[in-house]
Amino acid sequence: MSQDASSEGDLRNTGMSLKHDREWDYELERIIDAIEERDAKRVGLQFPEGLKRRGPAVADDLRQRCDDDVTFMLSGQPCYGACDLDTYLMRRTDVFVHFGHSPMKESDKIIYVPLFSNVDPFPIMEESLEKIEGDEVGLVTTAQHMNRFDDMCDWLEERGYTVQTRKGDDRLTYEGQVLGCNYASADIPADDVLYVGGGKFHPLGLAMEHPEKNVVIADPVNNVVTLADTRKFMKQRYASVHKAMDAEKWGVIFCTKIGQGRMEIAEKILEDNENAYLITMDEVTPDRLRNFAMDAFVNTGCPRITTDDGPRFHKPMLTPQEYRIAVGDEPLDSLKFDTFHGTW
């Protein structure tokens, strides 16, 4: 699982090397203003995984600017997306700051600091043009590069492209933004979609959701241009579905995270299958599921756990649609990427 900014610097499986030092805008003044305005005594700070190591330094910078009686609390909960709010900390602090993601839903309680990147996207966009086949192109990126989105559109148009952009749905904050679980911003007519951003996590999801499109990755962080290739993932999906066809006992996972609950889907499966058992949890990990004696799992929570971490689980883990294929309710060739819509 790595749908956050942090994973963009994770080079383990990319064959890429890091070129640019990256810097983020932590928006300290906005946070200080909120602390003063609310006369806050307890301030919660939540960072995505790969930026947690920056947390203490950010806390130091904030402490220097605040009264001594303000306590800063760093969330130690895993965090991979805007759906991954530390609600415990949120409810027990006067100011709660969530770094690295944009709002899935507005809330007065939460200060979202998307951590805009200072990386220059244009050199790598220049390189990416030779992979774009048509003269109409969709443009998408992540929260970190949204501060340059309009410039990117202009830049492409100056080079003769018709740029198609779209604000996906309520789950997304910005026009052209993608999430690990939502690529509605790529529902545009163009056959080419240009993804500008670090890593392959988002463009691979996009290509799974839109298998007919040519997804070009312009990665300004790792300084590389590639095409999204979903073959490995799709093979794994079909293999998991086939393995699960023999399953008798099904564990139906309901994720309790604020942005990941799909109870109606879980309850429908339980109604139709007397060998299905509902299991509720926040973090869906191999360790937690190993203790249940199930033959297969269907995950109604984050689809990226299923597709990206699937092979790490001891039993096949399917998306809800893959489950319907495995039990014979839908044909195998209908297999589609699982996405999340709406908010919480």
Add this chain to the structure above:
Amino acid sequence: MSQDASSEGDLRNTGMSLKHDREWDYELERIIDAIEERDAKRVGLQFPEGLKRRGPAVADDLRQRCDDDVTFMLSGQPCYGACDLDTYLMRRTDVFVHFGHSPMKESDKIIYVPLFSNVDPFPIMEESLEKIEGDEVGLVTTAQHMNRFDDMCDWLEERGYTVQTRKGDDRLTYEGQVLGCNYASADIPADDVLYVGGGKFHPLGLAMEHPEKNVVIADPVNNVVTLADTRKFMKQRYASVHKAMDAEKWGVIFCTKIGQGRMEIAEKILEDNENAYLITMDEVTPDRLRNFAMDAFVNTGCPRITTDDGPRFHKPMLTPQEYRIAVGDEPLDSLKFDTFHGTW
């Protein structure tokens, strides 16, 4: 970490072999009565780790006895003790059953099923007598064997022993009961304490808390008698304290689990040490802490994470008292086992 009934059958590090099949009393009728009485539609079932695989069968047995419109939900959250309540599930179900532990505090919301064991403790108690040095002996056990506690007392008295028992404090349900974090029931004058129960987890904690006592383990599950030997643990504790003496940046862990919060201790450390950072989390795991760039950690939550899992963390992890030793506020020879008192 393994302070639950389940760990009693975990033979990985004991060199013991399992002799008796074990059976537990799931008290299904009591649960059914509660479901009917409350006309419950959603029923939550929480099992400790090693018994999670029994969950589906227990759910099946309950389903057979209930109307079709009752939905059973199995908690997939890690569970190692009575302090480990799945509060999410508890708040969202009409009946919530917590198996394997006794109440830390009464709550109408929770049905505690301690899972009394049917193992006969007396053959192994007979063997254990030769390790008891005096004629006064303290007797302690876990929730699973509480149904035989009075019999055990009588049995010892019939053999000429003066049996000393004690109900510890509010954290404990029964006279003579121990928890992984609380051995107040062994605060008795006798030099010998007989622990009847499975595994070494509890008696090792007891021996760390009461280093002057001869702690005899009569284990009816693994059918073995041993003496609690804390030397390995104590060496690890001193080694961790020594390593942490060089630490500059300290992560101060506040555990958000309902029975593990000691904020006043955490805040005291923060007040006195400007290089200390408060980190809040529910599960305290090596993975979660690895992302914080700290030199050492002090864990105000479960002491058994610190002592039993300590070596699995990438940096030294200390109890609050060990922290005070490491920073020079207390002498090294004052080192004591960390315990929890009160409820939540």
